[in-house]
Every structure is written in structure tokens, then in C-alpha cells.
Amino acid sequence: MTExxxxxxVVAEEATTKNKKNVISTGITPSGHIHIGNMREVLTADxxxxxxxxxxxxPDFFYIADNYDPLRKVYPFLKxxxxxxxxxxxxxxxxxxxxxxxxxxxxxxxPFIAAMETLGIHPEVKRTDELYKAGKFVDAIKTALKxxxxxxxxxxxxxxxxxxxxxxxxxxxxxxxKRINSAKVTGFDEAEETVSYDCPACGTSGKVSMTGxxxxxxxxxxxxxxxxxxxxxxxxxxxHASSGGSYDSGIRISREIFNNEPPxxxxxxxxxxxxxxxxxxxxxxxxxxxxxxxVVPPEALRFLIMKTRPEKHIKFDPGQPLLNLVDEYERLRxxxxxxxFEKRIVSLSQSKDVKQSKIPFKQMVTIYQVAGGDLxxxxxxxxxxxxxxxxxxxxxxxxxxxxxxxxxxxxxAKFGVKDTVPVQAASxxxxxxxxxxxxxxxxxxxxxxxxxxxxxxxVYETKEPASPISKKMEEYAGGEIPAEEIDTKNFFSAIYTAxxxxxxxxxxxxxxxxxxxSFLVVRFKEAAEYRP
RNA sequence: GGGCCCAUAGCUCAGUCAGGCAGAGCGACUGGCUUUUAACCAGUCGGCCUAGGGUUCAAAUCCCUAUGGGCCCGCCA
Numbered sequence: 001m002t003e004x005x006x007x008x009x010v011v012a013e014e015a016t017t018k019n020k021k022n023v024i025s026t027g028i029t030p031s032g033h034i035h036i037g038n039m040r041e042v043l044t045a046d047x048x049x050x051x052x053x054x055x056x057x058x059p060d061f062f063y064i065a066d067n068y069d070p071l072r073k074v075y076p077f078l079k080x081x082x083x084x085x086x087x088x089x090x091x092x093x094x095x096x097x098x099x100x101x102x103x104x105x106x107x108x109x110x111p112f113i114a115a116m117e118t119l120g121i122h123p124e125v126k127r128t129d130e131l132y133k134a135g136k137f138v139d140a141i142k143t144a145l146k147x148x149x150x151x152x153x154x155x156x157x158x159x160x161x162x163x164x165x166x167x168x169x170x171x172x173x174x175x176x177x178k179r180i181n182s183a184k185v186t187g188f189d190e191a192e193e194t195v196s197y198d199c200p201a202c203g204t205s206g207k208v209s210m211t212g213x214x215x216x217x218x219x220x221x222x223x224x225x226x227x228x229x230x231x232x233x234x235x236x237x238x239x240h241a242s243s244g245g246s247y248d249s250g251i252r253i254s255r256e257i258f259n260n261e262p263p264x265x266x267x268x269x270x271x272x273x274x275x276x277x278x279x280x281x282x283x284x285x286x287x288x289x290x291x292x293x294x295v296v297p298p299e300a301l302r303f304l305i306m307k308t309r310p311e312k313h314i315k316f317d318p319g320q321p322l323l324n325l326v327d328e329y330e331r332l333r334x335x336x337x338x339x340x341f342e343k344r345i346v347s348l349s350q351s352k353d354v355k356q357s358k359i360p361f362k363q364m365v366t367i368y369q370v371a372g373g374d375l376x377x378x379x380x381x382x383x384x385x386x387x388x389x390x391x392x393x394x395x396x397x398x399x400x401x402x403x404x405x406x407x408x409x410x411x412x413a414k415f416g417v418k419d420t421v422p423v424q425a426a427s428x429x430x431x432x433x434x435x436x437x438x439x440x441x442x443x444x445x446x447x448x449x450x451x452x453x454x455x456x457x458x459v460y461e462t463k464e465p466a467s468p469i470s471k472k473m474e475e476y477a478g479g480e481i482p483a484e485e486i487d488t489k490n491f492f493s494a495i496y497t498a499x500x501x502x503x504x505x506x507x508x509x510x511x512x513x514x515x516x517x518s519f520l521v522v523r524f525k526e527a528a529e530y531r532p
Numbered sequence: 533g534g535g536c537c538c539a540u541a542g543c544u545c546a547g548u549c550a551g552g553c554a555g556a557g558c559g560a561c562u563g564g565c566u567u568u569u570a571a572c573c574a575g576u577c578g579g580c581c582u583a584g585g586g587u588u589c590a591a592a593u594c595c596c597u598a599u600g601g602g603c604c605c606g607c608c609a
Contacts, residue, residue: 004547014549028609041609069607159605160534218607237609243535244605269537270602270609308545311537313602315544324544328557341546342556362570413570452571460567492569503569510571 004341007309008348012051015233015264022057024049025231025263026123027064030108031091032075033288036301036316037237037271039115043305044235044268046121047348062229063116063123067092067105068132068215070181088179088201090215092129105129115289119298120351131228133212138193140224140258141210144169145188145195147257151220154256158249172197172214176204180214219246223254226263235266235310268310295404296322297397299356303329303349318408326361357397359387364401366506369415370514373402381514415500421523422501425530430477431485432494433528435462438472439495440524443517450517452509459491459508476528498527 005013015022026045028038042063052059068090074083078097086094091105101107105127113125131137144151145168152163168185172195183197183204193210208214216224225231240246247265254262292301295318304325308314315321332338333346359367359382367385371377378398379391387394405414428436442458443450450458461467463486474481495512496505505511512520 005549010549026609029607031608035609037609039609066607072607161606221607235609237604238536239604239607239609241536242604245535246607248535248605267537268609272602312545313538321544324558328544331557339556360571366570453565453567456565456567456571464566489568496569505569507569507571 006344008047008051011048019232022052022059022232023230025062025234027066029066029069030105034112035288036292039289040305041235042121044310061123063125065109065127068128088181090180111290118293135211136228138210142190144220154252159244169220172208174199174204175206177202219249223250227258227260231263233264238267241267269313271314271316295400297356299349300326300329306348307345320410330360355393357393364397367514368401417499418501421526421530424497424501425527426532431481434473434476435491436494436524436528437476438469440521441472442469444521452513455512456509
């Protein structure tokens with residue numbers, strides 16, 4: 001097979017042949033909960049950024065928070081009476097829903113920035129309101145206003161939509177009602193760097209500065225940002241990519257108005273949530289990124305994005321398939337002789353700032369439930385199972401697993417170790433009772449720590465009449481045990497019944513090593529005597 | 533109406549840029565570890581690469597067309 005090049009390296013290759021220095025940019029409007037789909041954008045950008053660095057480049061990586069955009073409407077998660085008055089105002093200028101953040105925008109932005117940290121993504125974060133307020137857009141605003149007609153013509157040609165007579169590439173913030181989407185531009189003064197307007201909504205007329213007095217409309221602002229930041233590559237969702245969409249118009253505005261070459265587009269597909277369809281804030285199909293990071297180890301989430309080409313749909317299902325995803329990642333990470341391509345995916349999934357426990361997620365699912373979620377017990381079990389790790393890292397994964405079990409795990413993956421002998425123990429047969437007693441003796445008699453294989457072996461030795469456990473069973477049963485009852489299935493079942501109150505569970509040897517030996521001895525003896 | 537993306541094993545997908553033996557993981561099945569349980573190891577099964585045409589010595593790959601699915605063209609990635 002010919003060597004496969006990872007998509008991020010393909011993009012990086014193309015970028016380096018086109019540009020001497022590359023600037024990756026990405027931007028999201030923090031108008032609502034930022035979800036896992038948005039994370040694809042920054043992770044896609046991060047992949048290309050890493051690939052460029054691996055090629056010896058020194059690229060820049062910006063994350064632009066479009067917090068100067070207006071609040072479009074009162075979203076379902078907002079209170080009508082609180083936010084109706086703020087519709088149309090820039091989200092950087094309206095109050096935070098919880099009162100803990102500087103602004104509405106920061107309320108959603110801050111958790112997202114924290115999530116990027118968790119995932120090992122470190123772009124230079126810029127807020128659009130700060131760029132405007134610092135005057136970075138002044139030149140672009142002047143250029144746009146002077147070329148208003150040419151831009152309007154491009155927009156009409158590209159999008160096929162008629163541009164309104166009173167359209168302007170600049171949206172002033174009305175000083176009367178503070179809205180950014182209602183005032184009509186009536187003129188501008190290039191030397192004074194001001195724009196004058198009439199606001200039909202509140203009747204105000206006035207003059208605002210090009211520095212912080214308003215913003216360019218999206219289709220013009222995007223190419224302006226390319227020029228101002230020198231963007232050479234940018235991932236964006238397919239909504240911008242369609243013909244007549246904002247990338248199309250952006251190309252022409254960039255070249256014809258700003259005299260600047262547009263960035264290399266990296267179009268990515270949407271993440272579908274299970275069977276529910278596309279992730280979308282408005283339809284309510286949404287898993288916020290913090291919800292996701294509560295459950296998925298960061299490297300596994302990176303892995304999901306890295307292994308899939310951007311233009312492919314990703315089906316994300318936080319139930320059983322999530323377990324498989326994490327498992328797949330762990331297997332690949334720990335693979336002895338991975339291919340170059342596999343190594344590449346793993347290395348892009350890792351980040352030096354992100355640590356993930358070596359304990360397989362699946363095993364943690366068992367450990368966690370054995371320990372009943374108690375962190376000290378989990379640490380102890382992990383040690384006993386041979387994982388010598390920083391408790392902090394173990395606890396992080398335990399936290400993930402606990403929430404996963406609580407929120408998404410399918411019922412067959414769940415079990416609970418009963419605090420006392422479960423009532424189901426009443427149904428144990430005499431042979432099973434004899435087995436439990438004999439088994440407890442074996443555990444007690446063990447002169448060393450029993451490993452998973454040892455435990456499995458002891459159970460299977462019941463089939464051998466000469467084995468110590470068989471002899472003890474006969475003793476306890478008070479006579480010879482009928483051959484048809486010597487069935488390991490019976491015995492495993494007894495073990496699960498005594499601990500869980502159900503006839504099956506995680507592979508016994510590995511399951512039992514998660515427990516303290518003396519606890520098992522007591523429990524098995526009790527269960528063997530249990531009569532309601 | 534205009535456009536974009538996707539379609540490869542039961543499932544999830546690599547492989548398409550740059551044409552050269554049809555691939556991986558999971559699942560299933562079989563076996564191994566003195567051993568039916570959600571661990572481990574080895575192996576097997578599994579595909580008209582959605583369909584039809586074209587280019588080529590050679591096509592999953594490039595070019596047309598069709599079908600199915602997803603989506604965009606009102607500032608939701």
C-alpha cells in the first residue's frame with residue numbers, strides 16, 4: 001500500500017507552497033452554548049497548525065470571537081422579559097445571563113476557551129469588539145464605504161440577491177437604542193473617521209466613530225479580517241462554502257476591494273448527534289462542549305476529529321459508540337507497530353498539555369462501579385491492578401466515567417455492587433453455596449495477591465475432582481455433588497449474584513481483582529448462609 | 533431554481549489529491565490460554581468499491597450521467 005498522507009499534512013503542504021508564512025484563523029460567534037460541532041472548527045485549525053509546525057514553519061493561529069455581532073433574537077434558553085430589550089445590540093455589550101461574566105458573549109466564550117485549554121488548543125484569542133475598539137478596522141471601513149457600490153454589485157452577482165438601496169457595508173451602533181442592526185448610514189467623513197446615520201427604530205440621528213462605533217457587515221467583515229490579520233488558511237462550515245455563500249463573495253471582495261489574496265479554504269462537515277440529526281443550537285439538538293468534556297477524555301475527542309477527513313460527516317453518539325471510540329483510540333495509541341499513518345493520527349490526537357490516563361476507559365467503567373464512585377477506592381483499585389499513576393490523572397478519568405455512566409451508558413454496562421448481601425442470594429442452590437464457601441476459603445488461603453488469571457483458574461478447577469476447591473465443596477455440601485451441577489456457569493453466576501444481585505457481570509477474574517480480598521471472603525460466606 | 537459534500541465488508545470508516553493486487557478497526561464466527569461470561573492472544577468469514585457510460589495498457593481513484601443520503605444559498609460551524 002502506498003503511504004497515506006494525513007489530511008492535515010495535505011493542507012499544510014498546500015499552504016506552504018502558496019505562502020511563505022501561514023496564518024490560520026478561525027472564528028465563532030458566542031451567541032449561545034458553544035457545542036462539539038464548533039469544536040470541530042478549532043480542532044481542524046489546530047491540526048493544520050500542528051502540521052505546519054511539524055514542517056518547520058512558524059505559523060500564527062488566531063481564534064476570533066465574533067462578539068460584536070448583534071443578538072439575533074431571544075433564544076429559547078433566554079428569558080423573554082430580560083432579553084427582548086437587548087435584541088439587536090452587540091453581544092459584547094449586553095449583560096451576562098448568569099451575572100458572573102463581563103458580558104453575554106463572555107458567558108459563552110469563557111467555557112469554550114477553557115475547553116480549548118483542556119483539549120490542548122492554544123490559539124491567540126482575539127475579540128472582535130476589541131479589534132474594532134482599537135481601530136484595527138478603520139482602514140477597511142474606509143475602503144468599504146468608498147467602494148460601497150462595487151461591493152453591492154459583487155454581492156448581487158455572487159448571491160443573486162438584490163441589495164437594498166440604503167444598504168451600507170457598515171452598521172453603526174445607534175447611540176439612542178444601542179442596536180447595531182437598525183441604523184441607516186447617511187454619510188461618512190474619511191478625515192474625521194466618522195459615519196453619520198439615522199435610526200428608524202428610535203428616531204435618533206447622529207455620528208459615530210469608525211473606531212468602536214459600529215462594525216462591517218459579515219460578508220465584508222470576513223474578507224477585511226483576512227487582510228488585517230494576514231489569514232492564509234481558515235476552516236469554516238459548509239454553510240459558508242456553498243455557491244453564492246459568504247466565502248464566494250469573500251473571494252471577490254478580498255481580491256477586488258481589499259486587494260488581498262483570500263485564504264485557503266478548509267471546508268468541514270457537520271457533526272451529527274446520534275440519530276437525531278445535525279447539531280444545532282436552534283433545534284435543541286445540542287451537546288455543549290463542556291458536557292462532552294465531562295465525559296470524553298480529551299485525547300479521544302481530538303482523535304475523533306483527527307481520524308476523520310473534514311468533509312466527512314461525523315456521527316457522534318455518546319452512548320455505547322463513545323465507549324468504542326475511546327477504546328479504538330487507546331488501542332491505536334498503545335499499538336506495538338503502528339503504521340506511519342496511524343502514528344500520525346495518534347500524534348495529532350495527543351497534546352503535550354493533555355494527559356490521559358493509561359487505564360483503559362472500559363476497565364475504568366468496571367473499577368468505578370466496583371468502587372461505587374469513591375475516588376480513594378478507585379485509586380486503590382487502580383494501584384492493585386498495576387496502574388501506577390498520578391491520582392489526579394486517574395481521578396480525571398474516573399470523573400469522566402462516572403458522568404458517562406450517569407448520563408449516557410446503556411443499561412447493560414451498568415451494575416452496582418450491593419452494600420449488603422442482595423436478596424437474590426436467596427435463590428442460590430446448595431451447590432452454589434458450597435462453591436462460594438469453598439471459593440472464599442481459597443481466597444483466604446492464597447499466600448500472595450491473586451491475579452485475574454489465578455481467580456479464573458480457581459473457578460475452573462471445580463471441574464477437577466482432585467483440586468482443593470472441589471474437595472472443600474464436597475465437604476461443605478456434605479457429600480458428593482451431582483456431576484450435572486459441576487458447571488462453571490453456575491459458579492460464575494453465584495459470584496455475580498452474591499455481589500451484584502444479578503446472574504452475570506464483567507469477566508470475573510478482572511472484576512474480582514478490583515475488590516479487597518477480605519471483603520470478598522466475608523461477602524461470599526454471608527451469601528452462602530443467606531436465607532430470608 | 534442554483535450549488536456543495538458524501539456513498540467502499542454487518543457497523544464506523546481509511547484508501548480518491550498524485551490511476552498500479554480491495555484495506556483497517558469494531559462486530560460476528562472459530563480456536564488458544566487445563567478456562568462459555570464484557571480481559572488477553574491467534575485465526576476465519578465477510579466487498580459487482582451505489583448504478584450506467586467514457587478516458588486509459590491499467591479506474592474505488594480521473595471525466596460525464598443517473599440514483600440515494602446529508603446540507604447550503606436569510607450572519608446558526
